[in-house]
Amino acid sequence: MALNPFWPTVAVAVAFLLAVALPAIRQRRSSVALWRRLGIGVLVLLAALRPSVATAPSSTAVRDLDVLLLVDRSLSMVAEDYADAEPRLDGVRADAAEIMTEYAGARFAVVTFDHSGRTETPFTLDTSAVSSLLEVTNPRQIYQRGSSxxxxxxxxxxxxKSSAKQHPERSRVLVYFGDGEQTVETAPGSMAPLRRYLSGALVLGYGTAEGGRMRLDDGDYLDGGEAVSVADESTLRAMAEQLGGSYEHRVSPGPVPTPTVTATVSLVDGQLDARDDWTWLFALLLLGPVLWELWDSLTLRRQASQWAASASTERGRT
Structure with missing residues (x-):
């Protein structure tokens, strides 16, 4: 057990104990109220000392694997042709969650793109932060200059490249989320330059051949609902070939066929100085005697008021 005292409260508790105990010792008297108040003082003192007990450190499984999520956030990704007429980005979020579960213990990074690319988060073990980021990922602007x-x-x-240089022993997987729609006039570049860094790749395609209407933030559809985004699966399949990976068309939530890669899994100790704080226990024990003390005080006050009223009545009669 260790103590981490909050000294101002310790001083108050000691002063309270002395103020209660010394008069009783001098007068050699004892009562229920005295012992109750001493108990309150002792409990306050113990709580102020903030006792804690060391806990066994937890272990976390980590994997020598870096997973890059490359997410299309162009306007076409809000087209409502995923599952039951839901936005395509809803499918991205559902599949990303599946992937993070499948690759538990890996590091994840997120790059989003529309007409330009942006690193949203570098490689991290904090999957909750990645999930929160994806929850708020939406098209950055309505009127774009086209997307690639x-x-x-x-x-x-x-x-x-940075991952390969700093951690050459780690495996790396890229997962691409998009609909393959190229809205700029120039042809897209090849994804082949990424292949040399990868142990596996997966391209996930969203959207349908019939297409879907794009609902804007204000609830209206783009161009009154006339504008429709259509998925380009042939482009996505070509991208998968360039990356040396596989392509999967996603139309509803479910298991994701993640690439099988070799990655060492190891256990890492958690916080070695983790402790259980027992302050709450003494604070809880204080509740009973404090409520008792308050009840006695209110009772004495009522009795004093009644005696004063009775004495006043007697004086009035005389």
């Missing part, structure tokens, strides 16, 4: 399916290539290469 390779806009995230430079940012992705930067992250993968």
């Amino acid at each position: 399916i390779d806009a995230g290539l430079a940012e992705a290469e930067k992250l993968l």
